[in-house]
Amino acid sequence: MLKLSKYFKSFMIATLIAIAFLFIQAMCDLKLPDYMSDIVNIGIQSNGLEQVAPKAISENGFECMKKFMAEDEIQYIQERYIKGSREEEAKYIEEYPAVKTFNIYALKNDLTEEEINKLSQIFAVSSKTMINVISKISEGTENVTEASQETENIDLSQVYQMLPILDNIPEEMINQARNEARKTPESMLNSVGLVFTQSFYEEIGIDVSKMQNQFIVQTGLKMLGICVIGIIASISVGFLGSRIGAGIGRNIRNDVFQKVQSFSSAEFNNFSAASLITRTTNDITQIQNFIVMMIRMLAYAPIMGIGSLIMMSQKTTELIWTIALACGLIILLIAFLFKMVLPKIKIVQKLTDKINLVAKENLSGLMVVRAFGTQKYEENRFDEVNSQVMKTNKFINRSMSMMMPSMMFIMNGLNLLILWFGADAIANASIQVGDLMAVMQYGIEVVMSFLFVSMIFVMFPRASVSANRIAEVLETESTIEDPDNPEKFDENKRGYVEFKNVTFQYPGADEKILENINFVAKPGQTTAIIGATGSGKTTIVNLIPRLFDTTEGEVLVNGVNVKNMTQMELHKQIGFVPQKGNLLSGTIESNLKYGNEDASQELIEKCALVAQATEFIESKEEAYEAPISQGAKNVSGGQKQRLSIARALVKNSPIYVFDDSFSALDFKTDSNLRKALKEHSKDSTLIIVAQRVSTIMHAEQIIVLNEGKIAGIGTHEELLKNCSTYYEIASSQLSEEELENGRK
Amino acid sequence: MGRGPGAGLIEKPKNFKGTLKKLFGYLAKFKIMIAVVIVCAILSTIFNIVGPKILGNITTEIYAGVMRMIAGTGGINFDVIQKTVLILFSIYVISAAFSYIQSFVMVGVGQKFTYSLRKAISEKINKLPIQYFDKKTHGEVLSYITNDVDTIAQNLNQSITQLMTSLTTVIGILIMMLTISWQMALVAVLVLPVSLGLVMLVVSKSQKYFKDQQQYLGHVNRTY
Numbered sequence: 001m002l003k004l005s006k007y008f009k010s011f012m013i014a015t016l017i018a019i020a021f022l023f024i025q026a027m028c029d030l031k032l033p034d035y036m037s038d039i040v041n042i043g044i045q046s047n048g049l050e051q052v053a054p055k056a057i058s059e060n061g062f063e064c065m066k067k068f069m070a071e072d073e074i075q076y077i078q079e080r081y082i083k084g085s086r087e088e089e090a091k092y093i094e095e096y097p098a099v100k101t102f103n104i105y106a107l108k109n110d111l112t113e114e115e116i117n118k119l120s121q122i123f124a125v126s127s128k129t130m131i132n133v134i135s136k137i138s139e140g141t142e143n144v145t146e147a148s149q150e151t152e153n154i155d156l157s158q159v160y161q162m163l164p165i166l167d168n169i170p171e172e173m174i175n176q177a178r179n180e181a182r183k184t185p186e187s188m189l190n191s192v193g194l195v196f197t198q199s200f201y202e203e204i205g206i207d208v209s210k211m212q213n214q215f216i217v218q219t220g221l222k223m224l225g226i227c228v229i230g231i232i233a234s235i236s237v238g239f240l241g242s243r244i245g246a247g248i249g250r251n252i253r254n255d256v257f258q259k260v261q262s263f264s265s266a267e268f269n270n271f272s273a274a275s276l277i278t279r280t281t282n283d284i285t286q287i288q289n290f291i292v293m294m295i296r297m298l299a300y301a302p303i304m305g306i307g308s309l310i311m312m313s314q315k316t317t318e319l320i321w322t323i324a325l326a327c328g329l330i331i332l333l334i335a336f337l338f339k340m341v342l343p344k345i346k347i348v349q350k351l352t353d354k355i356n357l358v359a360k361e362n363l364s365g366l367m368v369v370r371a372f373g374t375q376k377y378e379e380n381r382f383d384e385v386n387s388q389v390m391k392t393n394k395f396i397n398r399s400m401s402m403m404m405p406s407m408m409f410i411m412n413g414l415n416l417l418i419l420w421f422g423a424d425a426i427a428n429a430s431i432q433v434g435d436l437m438a439v440m441q442y443g444i445e446v447v448m449s450f451l452f453v454s455m456i457f458v459m460f461p462r463a464s465v466s467a468n469r470i471a472e473v474l475e476t477e478s479t480i481e482d483p484d485n486p487e488k489f490d491e492n493k494r495g496y497v498e499f500k501n502v503t504f505q506y507p508g509a510d511e512k513i514l515e516n517i518n519f520v521a522k523p524g525q526t527t528a529i530i531g532a533t534g535s536g537k538t539t540i541v542n543l544i545p546r547l548f549d550t551t552e553g554e555v556l557v558n559g560v561n562v563k564n565m566t567q568m569e570l571h572k573q574i575g576f577v578p579q580k581g582n583l584l585s586g587t588i589e590s591n592l593k594y595g596n597e598d599a600s601q602e603l604i605e606k607c608a609l610v611a612q613a614t615e616f617i618e619s620k621e622e623a624y625e626a627p628i629s630q631g632a633k634n635v636s637g638g639q640k641q642r643l644s645i646a647r648a649l650v651k652n653s654p655i656y657v658f659d660d661s662f663s664a665l666d667f668k669t670d671s672n673l674r675k676a677l678k679e680h681s682k683d684s685t686l687i688i689v690a691q692r693v694s695t696i697m698h699a700e701q702i703i704v705l706n707e708g709k710i711a712g713i714g715t716h717e718e719l720l721k722n723c724s725t726y727y728e729i730a731s732s733q734l735s736e737e738e739l740e741n742g743r744k
Numbered sequence: 745m746g747r748g749p750g751a752g753l754i755e756k757p758k759n760f761k762g763t764l765k766k767l768f769g770y771l772a773k774f775k776i777m778i779a780v781v782i783v784c785a786i787l788s789t790i791f792n793i794v795g796p797k798i799l800g801n802i803t804t805e806i807y808a809g810v811m812r813m814i815a816g817t818g819g820i821n822f823d824v825i826q827k828t829v830l831i832l833f834s835i836y837v838i839s840a841a842f843s844y845i846q847s848f849v850m851v852g853v854g855q856k857f858t859y860s861l862r863k864a865i866s867e868k869i870n871k872l873p874i875q876y877f878d879k880k881t882h883g884e885v886l887s888y889i890t891n892d893v894d895t896i897a898q899n900l901n902q903s904i905t906q907l908m909t910s911l912t913t914v915i916g917i918l919i920m921m922l923t924i925s926w927q928m929a930l931v932a933v934l935v936l937p938v939s940l941g942l943v944m945l946v947v948s949k950s951q952k953y954f955k956d957q958q959q960y961l962g963h964v965n966r967t968y
Contacts, residue, residue, distance in 0.1 A: 188813070281887070282890065362870070363886075364882065366874065366877060367874075375870040378870065386862050390856065401847030401848060402844060404843065405788075405839075405843040405847075413836065415799060416832055419802050420825065420826075423802070423822065423825055427820045432810075433803070433807050437803065
C-alpha cells in the first residue's frame, strides 16, 4: 500500500481541501445534538427561558428577592439592574406592557456571560431560600403550604402578601435557609429559579409561551442552517474524493500500462496476460474505491469520534465507560472476523485471476476446442474454479454479514446502558434530560466513527492485496534497459548486423540455445538462416532487436553493440516481421502505418504491392479502410503474413528481418514476393529465417543451424558441397535435378 | 462495501424488460430461500422499529420523574425502567438473530446465482458462432464473466434485502410515527417527494457516466 502512496502527492492540495471540508462537516454534525439538547432543556423543560436571572423584573419582585440575599449579593445585583421608572415607560412599554402600572428593574445590556451566570446563581439561590423559609414558617399555617408546594406555578401576589410576615423573621433563620439552598444540586436550583423567573415575566406582562415558541423556532432555524452548511461540505468532500480517486486510478493505470510496454519477453513469462488484465482493471478499481471511501468516511471518522467525545465530556464524564465498553466489544468482533476472513480474501483474488485465465484460454483456443470437441473438458475446468470461487466467497460474505447485526446490537445495547445509568445520574441531579439525549447521540457517533476506523482494517487488506499486485508490476524492472550514454553509429557500417561469439540461454535454463555464433550480414545482401525446428533460428533474430540480451558475446548493429544504443534508435533500424504476424484492431491502413505514421498513401500502396497484398486488399469494399478485428481474426493466415510484411516495409528501415514470414504463402506468391522484395530493397540488409530451401537458395549467404551451433555458412551451391546438414535438408525438399544443378 | 450507488450501475439495455425476465428466470430456482430471506428481513425490521418506540417510554418516564423531583412529589420510577430495559434487550437480540439469518441465506442465494450465471456464460462461449467473437474482444467477454456478473450479484443481493427491509421500515416507521403524533408524521412524509426528486435528478445525470465507466473498463481490457 505504501508503495503507491506517492500517487497521492499530486493530489495533496485537493486532499487537504477535502479534509478541511470534513472538519466543517464534523463541526456541523457535532453542533446538532447540542442544539437538540438546548431545545429539550431550555425550550421544553424550562419553557424557553435561557437564564434564571430575569431580563426585567417588577420592583415588588426585586425587593422581595432581595430579602433572601446576602449583603454582598444585593450589592452585586443592584449594580447590574437599572431601575426603569414609570416616567421612562415609553422605552420599555413594548417589551414589558406592565411598566404602565409599576416600576421595573431591567438587566443591563452590556454584561458578560460570567456576570449573567453569577446573577442567575444568586437568583436561583434566593428562590430556593425563599421556598425553604416559607415551608419552615408555614409548618403551622395551612394555606401557605399550598403556595410552596405548587412550585410549578407561583402566585406572586400571595408571596407579596406574606412579605410583611417575613420582615419579622429573624435574620438567622434566613441565613440558615440560604446555606441549605446552596447545598441543593445545581440543576435543581436552576429549575426552581426558572419557575420564579417565569412568574416574574408573567407579572410584567411578557408572553412566556410566545417566548418559548420563539426560542424553539430560532434554535430549529439555526439547526437547519448548520445542516445546510454540513451538506455543502459533505458534497464538496464527495466531489473532491471522487476526483482524487479517479485521478489516482488513471495515473496508476497509465503507469502500469507503460511499464507493461517496457517489459521484455522474460517479464511476460512471469505475469500471464489474464493476470495483467485483472491488475489494470479490477485491482485498480479496488484501490480507487478504497481511496474514495478513505476520504469520505475513514478520514471523517476520527474527526467525528474525537469531536463527539469532547462534546460528550462537556455534558458529563460519568457515562464514558459505556462507550469504551462498546468500542471494546467492536474491536473483539472485528479482530475475530478479520482473522477468519483475511486469508480467504487473498485466495479469492487468486481465484479471480484463475477464472480469467481459464476463460481466456478457452476464448483464444476457441477453434482448437471446437475442432477437438473438448468443450466438456473446458467447461469442467471452468466449473472447478467457479465453484471454488463460490465456496470461498460464501464463507467470506457469511462471516462478514455477521458484522451488521452484531454492530446494530452493540449500538442498541449502548443506548440501553446510557439510559439505565443516565437515569441514575438524573436522579442524582448530576445531568439533565436533554443532556442525556445528547449523550446518547454522541455515544452513537463515537461508536459509529470507531466502526468506520475499524473498517480500515476490513477494507485495508483487500485494497492492500490489490496494491501489492499493482506494485509487483510497477516494481518489476525490465531486464533490458537503455544505456546511460548511447554510442554513435559507425557510419561505415550502416546496415551491418554482426554476431560475435554469441551464446544464449534463457534465464534459469541449463541448456544453451545458441552457442558461439559468428556471422556478418551486409547491406544489399540477403542472409538466410535455415535449420531444423528448435535449432535456434528464431532466437537468433530475436537477439537483433534486443528482445533478449545475449548471455555471452555481442550483437552489433551499424557497428555498435545493441546494448550500447537506445532501444528506440535500435528499433528504428529494423523492419521486423515476426513469426506470428500479429495485427492490431483498426483498419488495414492503420496497421500498415503502425511503424511510420507519416507514410504517404503512395508508399503504402507500393509496399503492399511488394508484399503481394494489393490484390486481396483491393478486393475488399473499403480497400485500405477495411477493418481488422481484434486478433485479426477476419483475415487469413497468409493475408496476415503479407500485411505484416508490408507493415515492416513501410517503416523504410535499413535492415529487414523476416522470421519464417513466408510459411503461409503458396510457392508462387512466395517467389513473386521474394523477387519484388529484392528489387524494392536493393540497398537493405535482408535477414530471412526459413524452413523451405526454395525460399532462400538464392541468398548471398546461408547460415545452417544445428542444435544451436552453426553447421555451415555459404551459398546454396557451396553448402550443398560441403555441409551435410544442409544437404540433408535440401535433399528432403528439392528434386534430384535441382540438387544436381546446385552442385555444379 | 462501496461500489457506488446500486441503481447507478445498471446501464440502459436494449430490451430491459426481457433481460429482467431472464434474470428472474434464473432466480426462480431460489424461490424458497428468497421467501425465507423476505420473512426474516421483515421480522428483523419490525423488531428494530418497535425498539425506539419503547426506548421513548424510558425517556418519558425519566422526564416525568424529573418533573416530579422538581415538584418534590417523587422521583424516577426505576422499576418501570428496569422492566422496559429488559424487554428492549430481548427485542434487540431477536432482531439481530433474524437479521443474521436473513443475510446468511441471501449470501447463499447470491453466490449460487453468480456461480450459475458464470457457468452458463462459460458454456455459451462454446456454443456461440465464431463471428460473435469477431465483434467482441476477449477483454470484453472476460469482463462479462468477472466484473459484470459480480455487479449483478451484488446489486441483486442488495436490491432484494434492501427492498424488503426498506419497505417494512417505511411502513412500520410510518405507523409508529402516526401513533406518536400525526402532525409530525405528516411533516416527515412531506419531505419525501423533495428528496426523491433530488435523487432522481442525480441518478439521471450519473447513469450515463456509470455506463461509460463500465464500457471504458472493457476498452482497457481490450488494449492487452
